[in-house]
Amino acid sequence: MERLRHLDLDGLVLYDIDDESSRNPDERPFPFTPTVDPSDYLADHLHQWHTPVVVYRAVAKHRREDLRRWIEQQDPRRTLTVMVGSASSGATPAISLADAQAWRAELNPELLLGGVASPERHSRRENEHLRLMAKQLAGCRFFVTQVVYDLNAAKNLVSDYRYECESRGMAPVPIVFTFSVCGSMKTLEFLRWLGVDVPRWIENDLRHAANPLAASMEQAVMTAAELIEFCRRLGVPFGINVESVSIRREEIEASVELASQVIGHVRT
Amino acid sequence: MERLRHLDLDGLVLYDIDDESSRNPDERPFPFTPTVDPSDYLADHLHQWHTPVVVYRAVAKHRREDLRRWIEQQDPRRTLTVMVGSASSGATPAISLADAQAWRAELNPELLLGGVASPERHSRRENEHLRLMAKQLAGCRFFVTQVVYDLNAAKNLVSDYRYECESRGMAPVPIVFTFSVCGSMKTLEFLRWLGVDVPRWIENDLRHAANPLAASMEQAVMTAAELIEFCRRLGVPFGINVESVSIRREEIEASVELASQVIGHVRT
Numbered sequence: 001m002e003r004l005r006h007l008d009l010d011g012l013v014l015y016d017i018d019d020e021s022s023r024n025p026d027e028r029p030f031p032f033t034p035t036v037d038p039s040d041y042l043a044d045h046l047h048q049w050h051t052p053v054v055v056y057r058a059v060a061k062h063r064r065e066d067l068r069r070w071i072e073q074q075d076p077r078r079t080l081t082v083m084v085g086s087a088s089s090g091a092t093p094a095i096s097l098a099d100a101q102a103w104r105a106e107l108n109p110e111l112l113l114g115g116v117a118s119p120e121r122h123s124r125r126e127n128e129h130l131r132l133m134a135k136q137l138a139g140c141r142f143f144v145t146q147v148v149y150d151l152n153a154a155k156n157l158v159s160d161y162r163y164e165c166e167s168r169g170m171a172p173v174p175i176v177f178t179f180s181v182c183g184s185m186k187t188l189e190f191l192r193w194l195g196v197d198v199p200r201w202i203e204n205d206l207r208h209a210a211n212p213l214a215a216s217m218e219q220a221v222m223t224a225a226e227l228i229e230f231c232r233r234l235g236v237p238f239g240i241n242v243e244s245v246s247i248r249r250e251e252i253e254a255s256v257e258l259a260s261q262v263i264g265h266v267r268t
Numbered sequence: 269m270e271r272l273r274h275l276d277l278d279g280l281v282l283y284d285i286d287d288e289s290s291r292n293p294d295e296r297p298f299p300f301t302p303t304v305d306p307s308d309y310l311a312d313h314l315h316q317w318h319t320p321v322v323v324y325r326a327v328a329k330h331r332r333e334d335l336r337r338w339i340e341q342q343d344p345r346r347t348l349t350v351m352v353g354s355a356s357s358g359a360t361p362a363i364s365l366a367d368a369q370a371w372r373a374e375l376n377p378e379l380l381l382g383g384v385a386s387p388e389r390h391s392r393r394e395n396e397h398l399r400l401m402a403k404q405l406a407g408c409r410f411f412v413t414q415v416v417y418d419l420n421a422a423k424n425l426v427s428d429y430r431y432e433c434e435s436r437g438m439a440p441v442p443i444v445f446t447f448s449v450c451g452s453m454k455t456l457e458f459l460r461w462l463g464v465d466v467p468r469w470i471e472n473d474l475r476h477a478a479n480p481l482a483a484s485m486e487q488a489v490m491t492a493a494e495l496i497e498f499c500r501r502l503g504v505p506f507g508i509n510v511e512s513v514s515i516r517r518e519e520i521e522a523s524v525e526l527a528s529q530v531i532g533h534v535r536t
Contacts, residue, residue: 126468150420151420152418152419152420152467152469155467155469156467156468156469158469159468159469159472159473160468160469160472162472163472163476199420199423199424200394200424200427200428201420201423201424201426201427201428201498204427204428204430204431205427208431230469
């Protein structure tokens with residue numbers, strides 16, 4: 001609360017962090033630490049928080065009855081949710097993403113549902129805009145991206161999504177772009193492990209910077225500013241999310257500073 | 269001469285255009301028309317031109333004695349050359365690029381030699397910076413890129429090249445970035461046929477623009493400006509080259525306008 005209360009935030013995102021070792025066989029650069037459930041964290045530590053909160057649900061982690069009850073109990077004025085399927089397409093979870101989406105529509109239709117958008121997947125398969133359309137038809141009212149370092153990939157996705165919406169006569173929903181700082185090569189390695197495409201020139205900039213954290217912050221602010229301008233030009237509603245992918249104090253504090261700087265670009 | 273004399277150009281680039289159908293089996297969107305040899309064109313039509321001219325030599329097109337004589341006869345104060353190997357690595361030309369490079373060193377060592385740099389190849393193989401180093405060690409004193417539409421790829425190459433130079437204690441030589449306008453989907457198709465990576469968002473922008481030529485010009489100016497800033501920040505010497513890949517009058521005239529606009533960014 002102390003870190004964030006001086007920022008004029010529209011909302012918070014609370015992730016439901018999963019091991020994801022089933023998705024990526026490479027060694028995890030930072031070891032996995034199970035975290036407090038984001039919904040418990042909200043109830044126990046952020047009850048005084050004054051804006052809506054996006055609570056992630058990694059649906060495969062939960063029991064059917066628990067997840068149904070959670071969906072039912074949320075106050076849609078205070079909570080939004082992003083439901084995330086199993087990390088690996090090989091696993092067969094007890095609850096599928098489609099089940100969870102259907103329960104939301106049945107039990108709490110006012111609860112705003114978001115989905116995950118991946119510019120990286122669009123670079124590989126060129127069909128992420130069609131996946132977004134399918135999620136939108138399944139009830140998603142906003143999207144949140146993975147951390148963005150590859151501006152070109154993000155622009156490609158926004159552009160393809162926008163023209164796909166137009167051709168179907170649908171209005172685009174907000175895309176919330178996620179940014180983070182990267183203060184060390186270890187964090188960069190972890191970003192790559194998470195599936196983030198970090199362009200070579202950015203890696204080189206950070207590797208040779210006297211102060212990588214400051215260089216990363218500057219780079220993230222510029223990327224966010226350019227993406228904001230691009231979305232405005234294309235008429236795609238957007239949001240900006242800032243996270244720290246590492247638990248190092250200096251990177252957490254730098255992400256608070258990043259949020260503060262990005263707000264200046266969003267509000268102009 | 270009339271088109272160009274009002275521009276304050278540092279030089280001209282005269283390409284030696286090859287069919288390249290051996291390199292790309294897909295149908296060529298614009299049919300190939302053999303052109304006047306660039307050296308003849310310079311002698312017959314541009315003898316009043318007042319700045320140095322970069323004359324391309326597709327070495328495989330020429331006979332040994334003709335190419336040796338040509339190298340010998342050039343005035344290095346007026347001519348620079350870029351020697352280009354065979355379009356397809358499958359062909360076995362009478363003259364190899366290594367032969368031609370050696371002749372230049374032997375017959376006219378003052379004649380400035382340039383090489384081709386490909387950001388696209390760097391995206392695929394991640395070793396173009398090492399190829400540039402090898403060319404530099406073989407005598408290249410500058411590089412000229414293929415047409416740049418993918419800013420991220422160009423930045424990756426510049427950055428990797430710069431740090432490779434640093435690690436070997438060598439000074440980077442100028443990289444001349446080529447830009448062109450694209451006034452129609454047919455021209456865009458031709459750019460792709462030539463091997464240029466045109467990002468999806470730029471394609472979408474042009475496809476849906478009321479005036480694709482004007483949109484393309486604006487896009488090229490912005491990309492050039494950003495690349496110039498990037499090279500300056502990294503201390504890599506650069507140049508800007510503008511070409512028209514189509515023979516349509518409006519695209520040729522727009523490339524003259526593009527050159528004029530880009531000069532403003534180079535000279536500030």
